[in-house]
Amino acid sequence: MKLVKTIVKTAMMTGISVGALTQASIAYAQQAPSEEEEAQKFDNDAIIVTATKREQTLQEIPVAVSVTSAETIEKAQIRDLIDLQTAVPTLRVSQLQSSANTNFIIRGFGNGANNAGIEPSVGVFIDGVYRSRSASAIGDLPNLQRIEVLRGPQSTLFGKNASAGVISIVTQKPQFTFGGSAELSYGNYNAIIAKADVTGPLSDTVAASISGSYNRRDGYAKDLNLGIDTNERNRWGTRGQLYFEPNDKVSLRIIADYDKIDEICCVAGNVLNGSTGAIVNALALSSPGGVGIDAQNPFSYDVYTNVPSENNIKNYGFSSQLDYDLGGVDFTSITSYRVVDSFSNQDSDFSAADLIGRNSNDTKIDTYTQEIRFASDFDGMFNFLLGGYYFKENIEVNNQLLFGTQFRPYGDALIKGATSGALGLSRLAAFNAFGAIPTAVGLEETFGALEGNPTKYLGRFFANGTGLNEAYGMHNEAFSLFGTVDLELTDRLTLTGGFNFTKDKKEFGTNVQSSDAFAGVNFDNPLYAPLRFNLIYGGALAGGATPAQAAALATANQNNPAANPLNGLKALQFLPAFLNVPNSVEDGKTDDSNFSYTVRAAYEINDNLNVYASYATGFKASSVNLSRDSRPFLADRTALTTAGLLQTNQSYGSRFADPEKSRVIEVGIKGQWDVAAANLTIFEQSIKGFQSNVFTGTGFALANAGQQTTFGIEFDGSVSPTDNLTFSGAVVYLDSVYDSFTQSATGDISGTTPSGIPGFSMTLGAEYNMPIGENELTLRTDYHYESPANQFDFNNTNLALNNYRRTVNALNASLTYALGNGFQATIWGRNLTGAEYLTTLFPSVAQTGSISGYPNQPRTYGISAKYKF
Template sequence: MNKNTVNNLPSANKAFRKTLLVSAVLSALSATTLQAQENDVDEAEKGGIERIFVTASKRQTGLQQTPIAVSVTSGQAVEQAKVLDIGDLQVLVPTLRVTPLQRSINTGFAIRGFGNGTNNTGIEPSVGVFIDGVYRSRAAALIGDLPKLQQIEVLSGPQSTLFGKNASAGVISVRTGGPSYDMEGKVEASVGNYNQRLLRGYFSNGISDNLAFSVSGGMNTRDGYSESISGIGDVNDRDRWNLRGQLLYEPTEDATFRFIADYSEIDEVCCTTAGFVNGPTAPAIEALGGLVTSDEDPFSYEVALNNDPTNHVEDSGISLQADIDFDGFVFTSISAYRINDSGFLNDVDFTSLDILVEEANVEIDTLTQEFRLTSTGDNKLDWMVGAFYFDENVDTTGDVLTYGTMARPYFDVLNSFNPATNGLFDTLEALYPALNPGDILGAGSTIANDFIQDNQAYSLFVNFDYHLTDNFTATLGVSYTKDEKEITLESENTDALSQVDFNNDLTVYGVPLYQVFMGQGMPEAVALGTVESLKAFQFQPQMLELPNAAESNKTSDDKITWSLRGAYTFNKNVNFFATAATGFKASSWNLSRDSRPFPSDQAAIEAIPSLQLPNQSYGTRYASPEEATVYELGIKSNFSSVSFNATIFDQTIEGFQSSTFLGTGYVLSNAGEQNTRGIEFDSKFLVTDELTITFAGTLLDPEYVSFVGGQDENGPADLSGTTVPGVHEKSIVAGVTYDLEFDNGIYGYLRADYIYESNVRAVGNIPDTVRRQVNTLNVSAGLNFENGVSLQLYVRNLTNDEYFLTSFPRPIQSGSLQVYPNQPRTFGASISYTFD
């Protein structure tokens, strides 16, 4: 390819060419390091960078020998960086993006720009989350301090061949330490700004020679950092506590049983949103004496609500892992049962007027079972066979929108701005026999929906590692997954306007409504326009329930996925790997108020009189499965004073499940093909015995290759060939740690962590003016004394960096936009005592 050909490549490929250039430079640096330090193996084994072991392949292997793109964060790094929530983890892992949403129970995860899972309970995440081997199906189950954290592994790319449920974009695997036979424990107390109070403790000891236990607990409270300008309480507080107990039983040298029981509770006022654009409806709010937050400074951390947005979550579970060592293989069983019960009440008009309130309760009961047989010993062929079973019930009861006392006055004021619609509701109530004065948008009218989802899934998997030579290993993994869901939807809409059927030529005493308006003196064009205006106010028409005689309320999906990997050991310091793999995620149902029949079911619905609803509309009930494919080339190297890992990848998800919030509900659809090409790398340098530098990053070229039926700010659109919004093309994290050691035995550290995420459009259906860019610096310092006492100081977001987490259209206020501002600067101090 000549120079002119390169220069004429489509602009969409330029970012990827940059990643290849960076890759070449980094590889060259690594090769130089390789040549300069080939003789440092012995020193690496004596000291320097410690060897890291991971379970990414579901057997313990060295990080450098594992042919998977995996980022590892140690428990020590989490402690030193003062990661208090899983959302803070992204400051240490550039390939991971964590986005808190409207409620404490919802957090979105993305790896390499792929991820979903929103306030729509039906959408399971594309990033699978496992804690001590147990799959957690919803982000609500993740919040809580985990004691004795060992490490967190973030696996990039589809992992469906070994992880049996929804790992089409990647996996977050969290591991904690088991009980100890020797007495050990730790207690910690922290204080910080916004009246932060944190207390947690851990204790472990042996009961007998083969039985040990551990108990832990903690509480975390903080005042809200967003002040109300309407006289209610502050928003974005913390009020959490948790308990966890473990038993470790080893009746013989060949058998280990680990039992875990945990309970956590959240009771918070969450979450802060701010006005970005106060559209043409704002004068109507103000005319009624209401308040909206200023759109001049979204980072004023002010809210204008008429009630506290309460969130309550109770999460509990038990698990039992059994590992039994036979001659030549190990049998592993992981059984778990979890209950997640959450509820919320939110002021969803985001003004001080009592217009619209949403509340719901969601209970998720999950049973999982995994069996594995894994070969042991030194074999030419290592193997693993297993099965995974998943049974979950999602019960969303009382998902209710309630019109407040100011709903009707608010819409009356909006109508008064237009002479053609002034007094429109009064006129309609006077003309239409079924309506009484004040019925339309009347206070206390509700839109109530109950959703139940029953989901059973299983997968069977095999994995073979064939050691062709001492230096080259080929790995083949194959998995078969079957996933079935059944949905029940019950709906009741008591708003009088929802009973009015505009699509069937609403008549009053046999006369079309527009003619009635003409009889009141309106010109025909104005009368027709007035009827259309009425349709706009019917923003939540009746919802067709499931099951019904025309639609299926079930999905059944199955797929064979595979992975093929090659790992080459250049020497004890350097390894190369190549991967081709596929992934799968089953259908996700739209469990929101915008769950609408597919257009393909319209004829069948219209043929059954009992299914006729006023103003029946069509959309989507569910999104079809996701199918992922990835190709990777990677290098992993580890020397006495430097380690470097890099992966070049080309990853595609066909049928990516896109969920877009429109202000009252969600549009759930499948992107034809979403592709991301790029490079991710991480490195660690021991500059001196005291000074350590870490540097990692992800460079991406995200694109909707095809997406007909997507959403932009103007509504349905063809997004094919456009850049995926919300995905940063460049993400960089850098850390510096300086270890301190004094003659009296005291040792400590100074640490700084910086994250940069390049400027990007925040959300696809929001104007491009809402953008996100991150430049955040965290610092911490600690001292450890010989008597077990430790002191720590920390500051998160030292520079008070300001950016938006995401954005959405403000409900029932056309032209208005809300944003989620990031958390402001927080700081604190802690003291702990470790004993053994």
């Protein structure tokens, strides 16, 4: 096995036997540190981490974790989690079609955007509170202490099981010393960022803090049809805290926050222009220059749409954390209630042709969580942590997908193209994008006449304002028990075992109504036999058959679905009738339970070098398809037929995806010396039943992969040749593959590399601090690289897309001059190399053969001033 061979080789190189690769002690939650301890948290000699529920140095902690300090975030001008990936190469963050849809990926594993029924595989926690959807975690970063990125499944230390990893954001608690800061930044695209915070005592036992932020920027993309900027920033938020410490054994921290986003976002550029491109441009003659799309030019940042995109997100809630020292055992309780209210609407055909008139999403999520922990702090060889976690969530989703004013002529052109001009929508009106003579056979008149009502369908196929009205709901209730036990066998050797038992129940329902008349027509209807006869007869004559042969063929096949000459038009039945759930066959419920565990060991070779090894499993419960692609399982077809529930043109897919089960084998070496530090991790991680959510052109197909596996090597380190100069670097190698994925949206893709995962990525940085009297000048730079990665899960790769493989070469830099009185000024720039890459590729909406993609953010730069007091 690749991992074992690599472990043995590494052990031989370091002079350590594999048997000695055992894991360091996991210790537990302690009382909140003093202000003096807080001030020392990011001393170069001891970066403090709380990933294991106790403060430990980065060298001591026996897990793969990357830590980004508040100082680094400030100097590097990291504004949100999207920026964070340039500092943590094992993390990838992609913003998709709206401000509310952001996908987090660690070690090549991650999902959860674009569907409110899917929990992310990467869990985001802010001050110990789980943020269940990306819309609740993408706002501007609050007054930070640090961000910890834990790689691999996390179950025994976080009550909410995370199958791929955890992003843990730790903010500053209120202080008993008065202080604060104010910051103002201005950059290109008229970017203005203002932040302020203040903290101090209200009494000897009560401290408080309040902070606020405002982030505004003009769009860096242009909508030339509407004459507006897009991909802008417009968000603000506020956060208040109270901290009670009546004595040295009890503390209570209460947090309330509110943030709002109101933005025009996000553009998609045309990557490949398919056969529909000419039709789109012909329909867009009223736009400037008659341009419908900027064909195959995704980095022009120029788009043509009919309506500006709307993104309105309100995210708010409160939490409380009670810590109580019981004497040898610490008790912690974290309670939270959160609300995400998100609305978006987008011209999702991304063209000046009015094809999609409305694609709106209105989602509201209410989440309540309760966690309790008991953690020992004994002097002996034995210590434990035992906790319980409760999670309750309600989700309501209301969507609309409606045809625009030009989808009718667009559909007519598609039908003519698919039938070589033999058929069209109607012979009563010339719905032809190119002004040709109307077709002789109009489907609306013909279908209606054959059904005995010639006017039944007139003007209804692809009519403006028709489509889907969607409503979805889900209630989720889960609880878990978790814990770990430490056995410190010697002063240097510690064994640890942990467990997590999770019970998760979901109930869901849909109320989706389709008014797409064309999608509601059954082309195999026996009443349409005369039309099918004539089409087969004419087609046979064109093929050189005699009239008698043609008539015999048409007679034999006019009621044969496999030989239906209208079959080629079924791909244009975009929004068919929807079978709602629950029904007499499908109960709309999932019920999952799982036992996950961790076995770890660590050995402290000396005061500078630790080694560890671990085996861990993880779990994520079933995810529900709360989208228009929610379809009954094929296995239920017989029961649905018997019950008389099948809809016209019934198709099959999934109502939900089964749980993910992950496991990881990992070994690591951590070293820290006076002038250098280094960490090396080698792992093999896999997820059985990985929940894949792939866009198909009109919706998202949710399906389980058989198994996805990643072998990887992660290295990060730093060296300080002088007190003023530090070099840092992080390198990640990933070899990821779908071991088995036979039922993907594009067929059997077993043995292929999952999309968007670079084989090699790295971040190199340098920081130089030059004292100038009582002042200091700091120069910081970092370079982020990702090797080329395919952006599609294909079983037959389109070679033309090789030019659009994601490759990242981004340089960031800042120059800060800090005065001794607390004032500092910074000149900064991000993506100074002007790197261009597509974060995600997808099939263009209702445009067969065309591919679209989201371009990355271009070069940004500016100046900021900050005063700390």
